[in-house]
Amino acid sequence: MEDDILIQISNRIKDRRREKNITVHELAIRANVSKGLISQIENSRTIPSLMVLIEIIKALEIDLNEFFKDIRSKSDDLPILVKRKTDYEHFEKEHALGFHYQRIFTKSINPGTIDIVILELEPGATRPLVETDAFEYKYVLSGEIEYQFNEEKIILSQGDSMLFDGRIPHTPKNLGTTTASMLVIYFFEEKGK
Numbered sequence: 001m002e003d004d005i006l007i008q009i010s011n012r013i014k015d016r017r018r019e020k021n022i023t024v025h026e027l028a029i030r031a032n033v034s035k036g037l038i039s040q041i042e043n044s045r046t047i048p049s050l051m052v053l054i055e056i057i058k059a060l061e062i063d064l065n066e067f068f069k070d071i072r073s074k075s076d077d078l079p080i081l082v083k084r085k086t087d088y089e090h091f092e093k094e095h096a097l098g099f100h101y102q103r104i105f106t107k108s109i110n111p112g113t114i115d116i117v118i119l120e121l122e123p124g125a126t127r128p129l130v131e132t133d134a135f136e137y138k139y140v141l142s143g144e145i146e147y148q149f150n151e152e153k154i155i156l157s158q159g160d161s162m163l164f165d166g167r168i169p170h171t172p173k174n175l176g177t178t179t180a181s182m183l184v185i186y187f188f189e190e191k192g193k
Helices: 003-019 024-031 035-042 050-059 064-068
Strands: 080-083 089-091 101-103 112-121 135-142 144-149 152-157 161-165 170-174 180-189
């Protein structure tokens, strides 16, 4: 996480806490974290984990979309998270022989709706850039796919995955000569929460 984004998040937490007349101690109790951690986060001395950050935002009773609205990197980097197959975390569960788990992404977006689809792209398939009011997770099942985000292009191969805010204009392109396929998961947040 870049320093300027960390500072924006820290300031937003501090500002929203003060607007709601919540003490650091009260916020810590609501978010189930220590008072010291809240203080460190507000003063940009530590980077909270995603789960802790979400709990703090919930404790402040702020919609996630509203909280992150207008938080951008000074370098205008797109908030897109790409994970290569080699980066997946392998883990095991007790009493499960022959089960091989790979944690690809873990992201909590509650309350909301999850829509899971398989997308097949024919060679030469085209569409204009689109926006979706959801976070989008893509896992390439077969083929090689180029994703365009405004001027940025990211190439994903079989086994690669990506998570991004669907409100960023985007479109995929099949780079191969046969049908490419992806597992697509849309995370829609409930409005007015």
